[in-house]
Amino acid sequence: MAEIGKGVTAGKLASNVQKRLTRAQEKVLQKLGKADETRDAAFEEMVANFNKQMTEGTKLQKDLKAYLTAVKTMHDASRRLQDCLAEMYEPDWFGKEEMDAMAEDTDTLWLDYHQNVTDKSLVTMDTYLAQLPDIKARIAKRDRKMVDFDSARHHFASLQKGKKKDEAKIAKPAALLEMAAPSWAQGLISAHQVAQTNLSYNQAEEELGRAQRIFEELNVELQDELPALWDRRVGVYVNTFQSLAGHQEKFHKEMSKVSPSDQLINSPINLLIYQHNNLKTRPWFVLTCICLLRRLCMLTRRVLPGPPPSRPPPRLTPSPDQRQQHAGQLEDETSVPDANTESTDTALQVKAIHDYAATDGDELELKIGDMVLVVAFDNPDEQDDGWLMGVTESSWMQNKDISAKGVFPENFTQKV
Amino acid sequence: MADNKMGPNLQAGAGFFAKRVQKSLNRAQEKVLQKLGKTMETKDEQFELCFQNLNKQQTDGSRLFKDVKAYYAAVKAMHETSKRLSQTLREVYESDWNGVEDLALITDSEDLLWNDYEEKLNDQIVRTMENYTSQFPEVKERVAKRGRKLVDYDSARHHLEALQSAKKKDEAKITKAEEEFNKAQNVFEEINNELREELPVLYQSRIGCYVTVFQNISNLRDVFYKEMSVLNHDLYNVMKKLETQHSGKAFIIKGLNRNNLTCTYTHADVAKSGTITPH
Numbered sequence: 001m002a003e004i005g006k007g008v009t010a011g012k013l014a015s016n017v018q019k020r021l022t023r024a025q026e027k028v029l030q031k032l033g034k035a036d037e038t039r040d041a042a043f044e045e046m047v048a049n050f051n052k053q054m055t056e057g058t059k060l061q062k063d064l065k066a067y068l069t070a071v072k073t074m075h076d077a078s079r080r081l082q083d084c085l086a087e088m089y090e091p092d093w094f095g096k097e098e099m100d101a102m103a104e105d106t107d108t109l110w111l112d113y114h115q116n117v118t119d120k121s122l123v124t125m126d127t128y129l130a131q132l133p134d135i136k137a138r139i140a141k142r143d144r145k146m147v148d149f150d151s152a153r154h155h156f157a158s159l160q161k162g163k164k165k166d167e168a169k170i171a172k173p174a175a176l177l178e179m180a181a182p183s184w185a186q187g188l189i190s191a192h193q194v195a196q197t198n199l200s201y202n203q204a205e206e207e208l209g210r211a212q213r214i215f216e217e218l219n220v221e222l223q224d225e226l227p228a229l230w231d232r233r234v235g236v237y238v239n240t241f242q243s244l245a246g247h248q249e250k251f252h253k254e255m256s257k258v259s260p261s262d263q264l265i266n267s268p269i270n271l272l273i274y275q276h277n278n279l280k281t282r283p284w285f286v287l288t289c290i291c292l293l294r295r296l297c298m299l300t301r302r303v304l305p306g307p308p309p310s311r312p313p314p315r316l317t318p319s320p321d322q323r324q325q326h327a328g329q330l331e332d333e334t335s336v337p338d339a340n341t342e343s344t345d346t347a348l349q350v351k352a353i354h355d356y357a358a359t360d361g362d363e364l365e366l367k368i369g370d371m372v373l374v375v376a377f378d379n380p381d382e383q384d385d386g387w388l389m390g391v392t393e394s395s396w397m398q399n400k401d402i403s404a405k406g407v408f409p410e411n412f413t414q415k416v
Numbered sequence: 417m418a419d420n421k422m423g424p425n426l427q428a429g430a431g432f433f434a435k436r437v438q439k440s441l442n443r444a445q446e447k448v449l450q451k452l453g454k455t456m457e458t459k460d461e462q463f464e465l466c467f468q469n470l471n472k473q474q475t476d477g478s479r480l481f482k483d484v485k486a487y488y489a490a491v492k493a494m495h496e497t498s499k500r501l502s503q504t505l506r507e508v509y510e511s512d513w514n515g516v517e518d519l520a521l522i523t524d525s526e527d528l529l530w531n532d533y534e535e536k537l538n539d540q541i542v543r544t545m546e547n548y549t550s551q552f553p554e555v556k557e558r559v560a561k562r563g564r565k566l567v568d569y570d571s572a573r574h575h576l577e578a579l580q581s582a583k584k585k586d587e588a589k590i591t592k593a594e595e596e597f598n599k600a601q602n603v604f605e606e607i608n609n610e611l612r613e614e615l616p617v618l619y620q621s622r623i624g625c626y627v628t629v630f631q632n633i634s635n636l637r638d639v640f641y642k643e644m645s646v647l648n649h650d651l652y653n654v655m656k657k658l659e660t661q662h663s664g665k666a667f668i669i670k671g672l673n674r675n676n677l678t679c680t681y682t683h684a685d686v687a688k689s690g691t692i693t694p695h
Contacts, residue, residue, distance in 0.1 A: 056508045063504050067497040070490070077490035080483045085630055088476060088622075234513075234662045241505060242655035249648035252641040 023144065026151035043219070046226040047139055053233050054132050060240070061125045068118060075110040082106070092349070094373065094396075105258045113251040120243040128236045135222075135229070142218040145211070152211040156204040349373055350390070350413035364390060364406030372413060375402055386410050443567045460566075463608075466615040467559060473622050474552040481545040484629065488537050495530040502526065514661040515654035522650050529647070533640045540632045548625045555618065562611055565604040572600040 082103045089096055177189050349371055356366035366372070371393040377383040384407075391405040502523040509516055576593040579586065 056504075059504050060501075060508070063497065063501040067494075067501050070493040070497040074490040074494050077483070077487040081480075081487055081630075081633070084480050084483050085626070088480075088626055231662070233508075234658065237505070237508060238655050238659045238662070242652055242659070245648045245652040245655060249645045249652060252645035252648060256638050256641045256645070 019148070022151050023147045026147050026154070029154070030150070040219075043223060046223070046230070049230045050132075050135065050139065050226055053230060054129075054136065057125065057129050057132065057233070057236070060237075061122075061129055064117075064122055064125060064240070064244075068114060068122065071110075071114050071117070075107075075114065078110065079103075079107060102258055106255065109251060109254050109258065113247060116247045117244060120247070121240045124236060124239045124243070128233075135225070138218065138222060142215070142222055145215040145218055149208075149211040149215040152204070152208040156208045159201050159204045349393075349416050350388070350410075351416050352408075352412060353414050354412045356408055356412050358406065362406055364392070364408040366392075366408055366412060370394070371416075372408065373402075375405055388413075439568070442571050443564065445571070447567060463612065466612070466619070469619045470552075470555065470559065470615060473619055474549070474556070477545070477549045477552065477622070477625075480626070480629065481549045484541055484545045487633075488534070488542050491530075491534055491537060495527075495534060498530070499523075499527055514657040518650070518654045518657075522647055522654065526644070526647050529640065529643055533636060536636050537633075540636065541629055544625065544629060544632075551618075555614075558607065558611060562604070562607045565600070565607055569600040569604040572597040 086100065086103065089099065175190075178187070181189060352366040352368055352370040352372060354366070355368055356364075358365045364372070372390040373393055373396055374388055374390045377389050383389070386409055387407045388410045389405055389407050391402045395404040396402065506519060506523060509519055572593070576590070576597045579590050579593050
């Protein structure tokens with residue numbers, strides 16, 4: 001068995017070597033101008049287009065992959081920032097659930113976007129490009145078969161030319177040989193010579209026919225397919241980029257919806273600003289932040305009237321006046337007595353311990369047990385002693401804004 | 417320490433050096449005595465809390481700064497890859513295809529939008545975080561200085577108390593010790609009071625910083641997304657126009673397979689019958 005196998009492989013190897021030698025020989029002859037080549041300018045243009053198509057496609061695929069990697073990185077960076085914020089968020093700040101919900105929605109949007117672009121655009125490109133190497137191989141094969149065809153053609157042509165010469169050449173010695181031959185061999189020698197010549201001639205003719213058939217088959221196929229493929233590239237590009245643009249648009253639109261900037265009031269962050277607006281001294285960046293946001297907020301917020309000028313807070317007996325010290329605050333230690341020493345940034349929620357009926361448009365109605373979220377005065381100078389600005393928690397939950405805020409006497413409430 | 421062989425400058429330097437050495441020795445001594453419980457430390461637990469807050473604030477700030485920088489880098493990467501993709505599309509776009517000018521306009525606008533976004537991110541957010549985090553080393557240095565002055569203060573007090581409770585009182589020494597005590601007290605109180613006012617304010621300011629950063633990111637992103645989605649829509653339309661121009665040359669994913677001729681389609685077949693028939 002091994003010997004047969006070896007024989008077959010050896011045979012095949014020998015045949016391949018022979019093929020290559022013949023082709024190399026042919027090509028040299030062609031280059032030296034001693035043999036003409038089959039040329040097809042039209043086909044060459046098709047091949048040029050094909051190569052261009054393959055280069056373009058490969059580049060697009062590469063760029064698309066790089067883009068998708070960047071999308072993933074952006075998603076990660078975005079999530080890391082969100083985690084940072086979530087970690088810094090202290091338990092008594094508002095809007096934690098809303099923020100977490102927004103973070104999750106955003107995360108989903110990123111994942112969907114990446115998935116969609118991968119599934120639609122990248123797969124289109126991948127599929128398109130996957131078929132190209134095969135065609136490239138077939139073009140190369142056609143080239144080789146073309147050389148084979150030329151080689152067979154020239155061989156046959158030279159045989160034809162030489163046939164007549166040969167016949168003349170062997171005539172005389174053959175005739176002499178014939179004369180010397182015994183009677184039973186008469187005519188056999190010349191017949192044999194002729195037969196020999198005819199045999200190689202016929203072989204060459206057969207070879208030529210076969211080479212031509214093989215070449216033409218490949219040639220015709222490719223001549224059909226290449227232009228069609230070239231035209232099809234437009235469809236590929238259209239598909240890829242149309243779906244990419246579509247998904248981008250969808251992604252961007254939906255991301256805007258998750259954190260709307262035209263509804264600043266509603267965003268948890270914004271309420272945080274109001275919560276922490278009341279600082280004794282205001283470092284410059286807080287001021288900048290407040291100014292910036294106030295300007296933005298002005299666009300959407302209804303303008304509320306400020307509190308009326310000073311009025312004494314209603315007396316309640318006994319008046320609860322406990323102030324819990326938040327750890328980390330040193331107001332007691334500082335020796336500066338300030339009328340507004342109360343820091344609403346430490347007590348952000350208060351609970352109503354007594355009903356309060358609003359006597360003015362800008363006052364907040366209180367019922368016992370109401371949770372009130374304290375916010376800053378728009379103009380701290382207008383704040384009266386003992387009065388705070390706030391919105392009831394139920395109102396906030398309902399409207400998601402602080403438009404229903406009002407002033408109320410602090411001593412009707414208790415810090416929680 | 418006066419050595420006549422040294423020049424006047426060197427002498428002054430030597431004197432200064434000597435003072436420093438003396439200070440260090442004093443402090444070391446005082447710390448040892450404190451540890452042995454032989455002096456009363458000025459208790460200041462609340463300051464300790466302030467200091468812990470400061471450390472946490474600095475750590476949080478650094479982390480946020482790092483994440484902000486990573487975010488900015490990611491935005492730049494997206495810009496870059498997006499731009500390259502657009503360039504390649506423009507390169508493969510033949511001049512006789514529909515929408516070639518629109519495409520140029522769209523890709524240029526996209527580039528401008530990205531640049532604007534990047535710039536604003538840098539100015540409003542990266543810079544803000546940079547400024548915020550850069551204030552901590554100085555504050556921490558002052559806290560450390562306060563610590564040193566506190567030790568000096570305790571040391572001076574201890575010294576004075578020791579002299580005052582001695583059996584044989586040396587008035588001259590006591591007076592001098594009193595002077596030193598007062599000086600140390602003033603120095604300490606000054607820096608202590610400063611810090612006790614500033615540290616809580618600084619700690620509170622973190623909220624303003626975080627809020628600024630996150631609100632700005634959110635706003636910039638929103639504006640960017642809104643405008644980008646418009647450009648995305650435009651590109652979608654350009655592609656649609658191109659598709660219309662080349663209709664009939666629909667792309668079939670099946671592709672070419674010469675061994676299975678039933679799957680080979682050419683555009684001619686599609687255009688002719690309107691349906692796809694194998695040949």
